Amino acid sequence: MHAALTEVAVQIGFVAVLVQRRAVGRLIKGRAQLWHDAPMGHPPDHAPDRAPNLVSAADKTLLIVYHSMTGGAHQMAQAACDGAQGEPGVRVRLRHASDVAPDEVLAADGYIFATPENLAAISGQLKDFFDRCYYPVLDRISGRPYASLICAGSDGSNAARQIARIAMGWRLKPVAEPLIMCTHAQTPEAIAAPKQIDEESLTACRALGEALAAGLVLGVF
Numbered sequence: 271m272h273a274a275l276t277e278v279a280v281q282i283g284f285v286a287v288l289v290q291r292r293a294v295g296r297l298i299k300g301r302a303q304l305w306h307d308a309p310m311g312h313p314p315d316h317a318p319d320r321a322p323n324l325v326s327a328a329d330k331t332l333l334i335v336y337h338s339m340t341g342g343a344h345q346m347a348q349a350a351c352d353g354a355q356g357e358p359g360v361r362v363r364l365r366h367a368s369d370v371a372p373d374e375v376l377a378a379d380g381y382i383f384a385t386p387e388n389l390a391a392i393s394g395q396l397k398d399f400f401d402r403c404y405y406p407v408l409d410r411i412s413g414r415p416y417a418s419l420i421c422a423g424s425d426g427s428n429a430a431r432q433i434a435r436i437a438m439g440w441r442l443k444p445v446a447e448p449l450i451m452c453t454h455a456q457t458p459e460a461i462a463a464p465k466q467i468d469e470e471s472l473t474a475c476r477a478l479g480e481a482l483a484a485g486l487v488l489g490v491f
């Protein structure tokens with residue numbers, strides 16, 4: 271578990287800053303508390319917005335776009351969302367790929383893309399999101415940071431490569447290696463079954479979300 275956490279944090283290169291931000295976060299706990307009032311049960315379409323009177327010009331938006339057939343990539347995206355929500359100064363939007371339009375991409379400061387690997391590619395619905403949004407935002411989001419989460423049966427590398435290629439076209443900046451989690455589903459029954467991502471993997475996703483959010487606030491990307 272520690273190895274996974276350390277790997278993510280070191281890739282982004284500001285472990286010490288994260289610790290510092292945590293301390294600041296505790297100091298303004300009352301403010302941060304607002305973001306943890308998400309309803310329980312089925313994950314919300316996006317994290318609860320902060321109270322309008324607390325929104326400042328320095329606030330950043332992290333957009334997490336996901337698709338999932340059997341729940342694995344969704345859990346990874348939710349964990350990244352949970353990690354990012356702990357970072358004061360970041361508004362986190364967890365959004366199903368089919369619901370995201372170009373204006374939402376434009377409005378964000380950073381991105382996490384989460385998908386299963388299906389047939390050695392990103393899922394059709396995440397591809398549809400990119401197809402719909404690619405040209406409308408081209409040259410308007412250059413330089414913004416992103417990371418990717420892949421839920422795969424046994425591989426995941428092609429889906430990761432595909433996202434990296436699309437993101438390169440957008441001139442986005444990768445801030446971490448793709449986080450690939452394998453569920454080891456091989457048979458038709460296992461492929462169709464609901465997935466449960468293990469806690470160690472979810473911890474790594476949370477750390478990635480937290481690190482990306484902290485970097486956004488600090489403007490280190």
Ligand SMILES: Cc1cc2nc3c(=O)[nH]c(=O)nc-3n(C[C@H](O)[C@H](O)[C@H](O)COP(=O)(O)O)c2cc1C
Nearest residue numbers: 338339340341342343386388389390422423424425
């Ligand atoms: C049609 C289909 C194709 C798949 N192709 C791949 C593949 O190419 N490589 C792989 O590692 N897993 C493959 N898988 C397995 C899924 O990636 C795996 O079940 C994963 O956990 C699904 O994520 P999800 O729970 O978010 O839907 C495939 C699954 C389906 C349904």
